Amino acid sequence: MRGLYIHLPFCVKKCSYCDFYSLPARLGSLESYVQAVVHESCRYAGLSFQTLYLGGGTPSLLGARNLRNLVGGIRKSLDLSKLVESTIEVNPESATSELFEAVKEAGFNRVSIGVQSLSDHELQSVGRIHNAAQAIEAIKIARRLGFKSVSVDIIIGLPGQSWSTLRKALETLVGAGVAHISLYCLSLEEGTPLEKSPPEDLPLDDTQAQLFEQARAFLLGCEFAHYEISNFALKGYECLHNLNYWRGGEYVGLGPAAASHLYGRRFRNRADLDAYVERPDGIIEDVEELNARDKASEEAMLRLRLLVEGLDVSELAARFGQDNIEPLTSRLDRMAHDRLLVFDGLRYRLTPSRILTSNPIFAEVLCF
């Protein structure tokens, strides 16, 4: 299993909480950016991918022609014939019928809509440029055009958010036929406007935790499975691209700031758009190759995020060698004994009550 991620580092306007790499879109810059990505893809010529994910930034800013050129361009060097899932992130303000037609035409079978909230007040408070009506409309168009796999992102902990606004949003989304929901807790990232001047009605961690628990209970009641810490899906609609991350799979990231995991190495392109456009295959940095023991621990940490699937250490043993997973296994057993994990004789899973306080557990798994 191998995934392909393409980063589109452009936004109309940066949201106040966002610390991802994105810049204002410049006239004409999209075309040259698409060319650069196509150029970079040659580096990985011949590799076959099963999933494709176009994330951002705002990929929906590309428009029909650029989208066509991008997918057509990379197809020349990469083997996309075995794709089973192709996702594009779409922001509600750019979600027109024309765009979805183009998306469909370019071969995408899954859309992830950046809904974030269905309260106009909450959306405005963090600088989103769309409103609730546009978000609902975007889902409707996608469904009407035949996208079965529609995912939405929802933020927990927006200024002024309460369980009543959140519940209403979830009800609406489930009713609109959304099959996958990502629930992200808002975090104050260093250097963002939100971190510099947080509004007074910003829900604190405790409130976030409570909202998350309430949302989780609601979604479980709607047949959604809580299959990863931040992700809920109806059966068969889990995001394969992201599952591959958590299963320690290989992936290639194209574009500035995109991360890759290939042949046992993790590396990343520098977050520098200008340098990237100039030399699309020359800005790799932070190359990291862990030894087998650390690699096994890292994968265990990732797999424990999969709440349903869990972690089967015999799989790790087969890949990394029994010797290299023994210390890990003894740590896992100790944590199972302390009820931080649940062990069913085959797999370890996070104890549900510890989902929101899993960092210390993961740190222990990694054993720095």
Add this chain to the structure above:
Amino acid sequence: MDSIRNFCIIAHIDHGKSTLADRILELTGVLHTTANAQVLDSMDLERERGITIKAKSVRMPYQSGSGEKYTLNLIDTPGHVDFNYEVSRSLKACEGAILLVDASQGVEAQTIANAYLAIDAGLEIIPVINKIDLPMAMIDECRLQLEDMLGLLTNSALLISAKDGTGVPDLLEAIVSRIPPPRGSSDEPLKCLIFDSYYDSYRGVIPHIRLFSGSLHCGDRIMIKSTSKVFEVDEVGYFLPQITPSDRLVAGEVGYVGATIRKAGDIHVGDTIISPDYVETPAILGFKHSQPMVFCGIYPIDSNDYGKLTTALEKFQLNDSSIVYEKESSAALGHGYRLGFLGMLHMEIALERLKREYEQELISTMPSVVYKVVTTRGEALMLDNPSKFPPTHYIDHIEEPIIRARIIVPNDFVGACMELSESKRGTMVSMENPDTRRALLTYDLPLAEMTTGYYDKLKSVSRGYASMDYDLAGYRSGDLVKVDILVKENQVDALSFVAVRDSAVPRGRALIHKLRKLIPRHLFEITLQAAIGGKIIAREDIAPVRKDVLAKCYGGDITRKRKLLEKQKEGKKRMKMVGSVEVPQEAFMLLLKMEE
């Protein structure tokens, strides 16, 4: 020997001692130019704080107006309230002292304290009024103060400006004409005083010495009087101010001796060096021994560094022999040392030097004085650490050290100083007026109040004008109780403190409140309590953390995720475990900060 003059400069802080030393060094040709550099203050810290901490000596050639040649030895002295001990041992190496007074400030508290030390040591005192170039100079008033407060004859006082050099040549003449030459003979058995020392990583301990009789050559065998240890001299010399080897040192001279002294404990500043051939040579007496008054615990941040801390302390004590230390262990902080200091400023400087010059990463605990705890059985225990106190029901009463403080303050601030002193449990002994614009207040105060910022507050209520000096006046019984701090039912020994009963509850409450803000939330609830004996006087709870999770996917940037977890864990390593609770190091200095 008749051509040698050994002298020091004593002054209140900022009265221009280092500037005068620079001028003297220039006039004698030892120093050619001074670009801001105050030669005797070589430690960064000294320059930063503007005070001389370590005594040092410089040898200078001097030709008097009448054409005679002299050798002058300037022995530096520290000028702060905590360093009387170092002053006294520097004085012991001299025959005369320049008593320097800032003409714009007048006689200050340390001027008096240091002058008394010099008078007691039998030194010839040359009163010198400095900064006469300043428009605010009050020369006549200074003369009056010197006469009234110190009983010095001031018709012989010299008027100088160390800054521009006015009067300094006359001062040099006065040094050779008024200060007597050293006595003693080079033919008598060796006797010299160790008045300072430093550690050289190649040559070991290098004592700074003053020879009272006999002579020292390379190859001589010497004996340390107090330990009877014998060493062979491999180098003698003096400071110009750079280290300069010579053939020999003779009676009356000041210099250093290298003798491959490896262990810090082998010599002590204040000790006498004699010849092993004349073991009956008496030790040099009259040396005032240091008396630590303030104690605190120090612990390595990483408990694996305990060995390094031990080595650093051994070396540090060679540089600062007024520090005492012994092993201590704390349930919360592990193995460390309890250090005794001359006062609060001494403590601050010493801890800072340990961190900077000796590169130690330390946690220091709340400073404490030495309490006299009288048990119900009538035993009197001298305890410098509240956590070592016996259980409350075995304590009959607690006595605390009292100091007698002399404070000189402009009339405008007398009220504020009195109010502050009363609020710090002081009792006034007397109030005098040394001149028309200032008052000399004498107060008896608990020494413990010094550890909680009395001196800083005194400076602030007097806008920096008040000066203070103190000495220990004895012990007094007080209504004192020990307050214990419990974190999730575990007593934190390093946080116990002694307080007057009336203030124990508010202080306990305040500390608990600060702790609640400082200790991060854990996955479980943490109860914080303050208690006297078994009685809880304050309580707060830290609610369990409900959210500690990395949610975002970061586009598959797993390395970033792992590094965030790593960083989180790294932060925890710098915490100390109290039972299952991680307590940040700052918590152990909280009480001190609270008073500010």
